[in-house]
Amino acid sequence: MLELxxxxxxxxxVRVLNGISLDVGAGEFVTLLGPxxxxxxxxxxxxxxxxxxxxxxxxxxxxxxxxxxxEKRDVNTVFQSYALFPHMSVERNISYxxxxxxxxKDQWHRRVREMLxxxxxxxxEKRMPSQLSGGQRQRVxxxxxxxxxxxxxLLDEPLGALDLKLRQQMQRELKDIQKRLGIAFLYITHxxxxxxxxxxxxxxxxxxxxxxxxxxxxxxxxxxxxxxxGFIGQSNFLDCAxxxxxxxxxxxxxxxxxxxxxxxxxxxxRPGDSVSLCLRIERIRLLRRPSxxxxxxxxxxxxxxxxxSIREIVExxxxxxVLAIQQSASEDRIAEGEQVFMVWNRGEAALVQ
Amino acid sequence: xxxxxxxxxxxxxxxxxxMYLPILVVAVxxxxxxxxxxxxxxxxxxxxxxxxxxxxTKGLVAALLQSLELALYSxxxxxxxxxxxxxxxxxxxxxxxxxxxxxxxxxxxxxxxxLAMGFLSIFAAVGVPFGxxxxxxxxxxxxxxYIFIVVRGRLAGLDPELPSAARDLGASPVRAFFDVTLPxxxxxxxxxxxLAFAMSMDDFVISFFVTxxxxxxxxxxxxxxxxxxxxLQVNALSxxxxxxxxxxxxxxxxxxxxxxxxGRSQT
Amino acid sequence: MRKKRREGSGxxxxxxxxxxxxxxxxxxxxxxxVWLSFMTRNPDGLGVIPKFTLDNYLKILNPSYGKVLLxxxxxxxxxxxxxxxxxxxxxxxxxxxxxxxxxxLMMLVIVPFWTNALVRVxxxxxxxxxxxxxxxxxxxxxxxQEPLKLLNTFGAVLLGMVYALLPFVILxxxxxxxxxxxALVEASRDMGASPARTFFSITLPMTAPxxxxxxxxxxxxxxxxxxxxxxxxxxxEVFLGNLINTQLLKSRDWPFAAALSVVLMLLTSSILxxxxxxxxxxxxxxxx
Numbered sequence: 001m002l003e004l005x006x007x008x009x010x011x012x013x014v015r016v017l018n019g020i021s022l023d024v025g026a027g028e029f030v031t032l033l034g035p036x037x038x039x040x041x042x043x044x045x046x047x048x049x050x051x052x053x054x055x056x057x058x059x060x061x062x063x064x065x066x067x068x069x070x071e072k073r074d075v076n077t078v079f080q081s082y083a084l085f086p087h088m089s090v091e092r093n094i095s096y097x098x099x100x101x102x103x104x105k106d107q108w109h110r111r112v113r114e115m116l117x118x119x120x121x122x123x124x125e126k127r128m129p130s131q132l133s134g135g136q137r138q139r140v141x142x143x144x145x146x147x148x149x150x151x152x153x154l155l156d157e158p159l160g161a162l163d164l165k166l167r168q169q170m171q172r173e174l175k176d177i178q179k180r181l182g183i184a185f186l187y188i189t190h191x192x193x194x195x196x197x198x199x200x201x202x203x204x205x206x207x208x209x210x211x212x213x214x215x216x217x218x219x220x221x222x223x224x225x226x227x228x229x230g231f232i233g234q235s236n237f238l239d240c241a242x243x244x245x246x247x248x249x250x251x252x253x254x255x256x257x258x259x260x261x262x263x264x265x266x267x268x269x270r271p272g273d274s275v276s277l278c279l280r281i282e283r284i285r286l287l288r289r290p291s292x293x294x295x296x297x298x299x300x301x302x303x304x305x306x307x308x309s310i311r312e313i314v315e316x317x318x319x320x321x322v323l324a325i326q327q328s329a330s331e332d333r334i335a336e337g338e339q340v341f342m343v344w345n346r347g348e349a350a351l352v353q
Numbered sequence: 354x355x356x357x358x359x360x361x362x363x364x365x366x367x368x369x370x371x372m373y374l375p376i377l378v379v380a381v382x383x384x385x386x387x388x389x390x391x392x393x394x395x396x397x398x399x400x401x402x403x404x405x406x407x408x409x410t411k412g413l414v415a416a417l418l419q420s421l422e423l424a425l426y427s428x429x430x431x432x433x434x435x436x437x438x439x440x441x442x443x444x445x446x447x448x449x450x451x452x453x454x455x456x457x458x459x460x461x462x463x464x465x466x467x468l469a470m471g472f473l474s475i476f477a478a479v480g481v482p483f484g485x486x487x488x489x490x491x492x493x494x495x496x497x498x499y500i501f502i503v504v505r506g507r508l509a510g511l512d513p514e515l516p517s518a519a520r521d522l523g524a525s526p527v528r529a530f531f532d533v534t535l536p537x538x539x540x541x542x543x544x545x546x547x548l549a550f551a552m553s554m555d556d557f558v559i560s561f562f563v564t565x566x567x568x569x570x571x572x573x574x575x576x577x578x579x580x581x582x583x584x585l586q587v588n589a590l591s592x593x594x595x596x597x598x599x600x601x602x603x604x605x606x607x608x609x610x611x612x613x614x615x616g617r618s619q620t
Numbered sequence: 621m622r623k624k625r626r627e628g629s630g631x632x633x634x635x636x637x638x639x640x641x642x643x644x645x646x647x648x649x650x651x652x653x654v655w656l657s658f659m660t661r662n663p664d665g666l667g668v669i670p671k672f673t674l675d676n677y678l679k680i681l682n683p684s685y686g687k688v689l690l691x692x693x694x695x696x697x698x699x700x701x702x703x704x705x706x707x708x709x710x711x712x713x714x715x716x717x718x719x720x721x722x723x724x725l726m727m728l729v730i731v732p733f734w735t736n737a738l739v740r741v742x743x744x745x746x747x748x749x750x751x752x753x754x755x756x757x758x759x760x761x762x763x764x765q766e767p768l769k770l771l772n773t774f775g776a777v778l779l780g781m782v783y784a785l786l787p788f789v790i791l792x793x794x795x796x797x798x799x800x801x802x803a804l805v806e807a808s809r810d811m812g813a814s815p816a817r818t819f820f821s822i823t824l825p826m827t828a829p830x831x832x833x834x835x836x837x838x839x840x841x842x843x844x845x846x847x848x849x850x851x852x853x854x855x856x857e858v859f860l861g862n863l864i865n866t867q868l869l870k871s872r873d874w875p876f877a878a879a880l881s882v883v884l885m886l887l888t889s890s891i892l893x894x895x896x897x898x899x900x901x902x903x904x905x906x907x908x
Contacts, residue, residue: 083517374747436639457638
């Protein structure tokens with residue numbers, strides 16, 4: 001559906017996009033995830049046609065739209081600030097795109113009603129944007145873009161201004177609308193939970209480049225870089241030295257004198273190299289005795305109850321502190337200050353550079 | 354504290370009285386029954402000067418119409434030029450933006466007589482016939498800054514994404530301007546134009562220098578009428594104009610208050 | 621072939637009319653004045669002959685003309701001072717008045733502004749005339765024996781100027797006093813400062829922008845409003861504005877008038893420059 005090829009863009013001499021390439025399939029929900037300033041919004045604006053790239057191409061449905069102005073593209077945007085026309089009522093806002101196409105009231109009236117019921121705002125036709133709450137404005141903005149049946153919908157952090165409860169509800173609603181209408185979504189957020197919840201695929205962006213692109217589970221289980229690993233989920237990073245290789249190709253790792261095997265990484269390693277072991281905080285078990293092939297001794301420094309889970313901090317040999325999170329309280333509670341063994345599965349801990 | 358309140362109210366009233374004193378004098382004397390050409394002591398009430406104004410206009414009404422015509426054209430031209438300028442400069446930062454802004458503000462900032470002098474000499478040097486044309490050029494020149502500033506202020510308060518949203522939804526840049534930007538800056542254009550209108554109607558110094566034979570604006574006519582003495586028909590006209598202004602402003606305020614009340618009762 | 625489209629490329633056409641008009645009718649005009657001031661007056665009649673000279677400026681150094689300049693400065697300074705003295709307290713009381721009163725007061729201040737300036741000056745003229753109502757009143761109650769010569773004096777011109785320019789102090793003063801954080805005044809009083817002390821150390825400095833704007837808005841026009849001095853001062857009081865007027869239209873000495881205008885321009889520019897240096901912003905001056 002959408003192809004981005006080698007997009008580059010600079011503003012005032014500052015490189016914002018450094019060669020972006022991405023494919024979005026029909027009906028796919030792809031999220032651009034990254035810290036502020038990494039180029040997500042710029043990418044979106046280039047796809048929308050509001051900014052022109054210095055180099056690269058944008059293809060929609062196989063057609064090169066790079067030189068086309070925004071009004072000629074079959075792409076619509078939901079802006080971060082919603083950008084509802086303050087002098088037009090809800091129905092005039094939603095019908096705007098249709099009116100521009102030349103439809104008359106008897107033609108667009110029905111469509112607008114359909115949209116309003118889609119976003120659960122029936123009866124709001126004559127209201128003005130100033131009379132709506134944030135969540136309501138958001139929905140009008142979505143309706144306004146979706147009513148035009150675009151091939152691709154661009155969403156720039158649409159839920160950023162909403163409170164948590166509303167945000168979670170809107171996430172479900174958005175995903176629902178997307179599935180029902182079968183429109184491809186290119187979504188921007190800096191909230192990794194949001195990305196994990198909604199996306200078919202995630203593209204992690206950093207300083208104008210894609211660090212890793214893949215399905216949420218892919219990135220979670222097999223992060224390619226430390227940055228990608230750190231951006232999705234919470235992890236502890238243990239810097240280990242590679243000592244040798246096992247028969248199956250897996251490396252033997254050394255952490256402050258303790259040895260254990262690691263999962264085969266996606267890049268070549270030789271003895272003497274340094275790698276980071278990415279231990280997800282949910283993938284650590286704390287036991288009284290060592291178990292399995294991967295474990296490290298440590299001292300339990302503290303334990304906090306956080307609602308439905310327990311957070312424990314363990315100090316490892318060498319002084320590094322790691323965080324482990326457990327869903328339920330185990331019967332056999334280890335006391336603070338006692339020795340404990342941090343245990344994990346080899347296959348669940350990725351190695352990154 | 355009560356003392357303070359009385360003091361402040363008294364002060365306000367006093368100053369306001371002084372401000373309205375000459376206006377009151379003009380108004381009261383417009384009703385003078387005295388027909389003498391040598392004194393104008395108040396001898397009684399009469400509408401004779403108003404009648405005189407209607408019949409033998411003495412050029413006053415003609416001058417008023419001339420001023421209105423001039424003000425109207427000046428406003429329209431400067432509104433278009435000033436608005437386009439403000440919109441253009443908001444859209445893209447030109448390197449010369451600051452210079453153009455600065456120079457166009459000058460007519461509103463320097464003593465009018467400088468500009469008047471300049472226009473007179475340059476029009477004479479180039480050979481432009483003095484009259485409505487020169488008046489128009491001069492008036493537009495000093496009206497543009499007022500509209501420019503007001504519209505620019507209005508534009509600055511607009512969400513810059515709005516025209517982008519319109520284009521995203523399929524509108525051409527021109528259409529986006531007319532559908533979105535223009536309606537939102539219209540109040541600004543309106544108040545700027547109103548201000549320019551007032552400035553044009555009120556202008557004496559510049560008009561005095563660039564006018565030509567056969568063209569007289571109201572302020573110039575008033576000036577020549579009152580220079581030598583008293584002209585009570587001027588009083589009559591001025592009183593009528595003042596009453597009109599008062600009425601218009603009062604109506605405006607009432608309409609606005611009404612809208613506010615209605616808005617409050619709706620929510 | 622991919623088209624490279626730059627954002628805002630059409631904007632230049634929007635700005636063009638204004639840019640052209642401004643450069644043509646303001647830039648060229650003012651430039652012409654400067655050029656004219658260095659030219660020699662054509663002895664045979666109208667206009668100028670293109671011969672460079674500094675005579676026009678040297679002429680200004682002539683004591684009689686110098687007196688006019690000083691007179692104008694004196695008038696401008698006094699006007700500004702009186703306007704500030706009367707206008708600032710007015711703006712102050714207005715800002716402190718009840719909310720409902722404030723808009724009515726604002727309207728009352730602005731309405732005269734909308735009436736023709738000439739008419740208002742004319743009103744004063746009527747009032748102050750030898751056989752005008754003021755004199756008649758004073759005579760009738762026996763306060764004076766002869767009608768006072770109020771018109772055609774420096775005082776009359778000053779009065780007219782102050783009257784015309786008062787709103788230009790009231791409005792910016794009101795604006796900056798209204799925006800002031802009143803909690804600061806209360807804090808000062810709370811700490812034991814007297815009302816006077818609070819005013820001078822808190823209120824006044826905080827409303828300085830309004831004061832400054834008011835100064836500029838009164839000083840600059842007061843040098844140029846020649847019809848004021850013409851109608852109220854007659855032939856006795858000559859100011860810079862009148863001088864330029866007579867030189868231009870009566871004596872037809874255009875280069876000299878141009879030189880005077882240049883001097884006036886420099887005066888105005890230096891005031892604006894001082895204003896900028898003192899921290900003034902153009903937004904404060906755009907009081908309308």
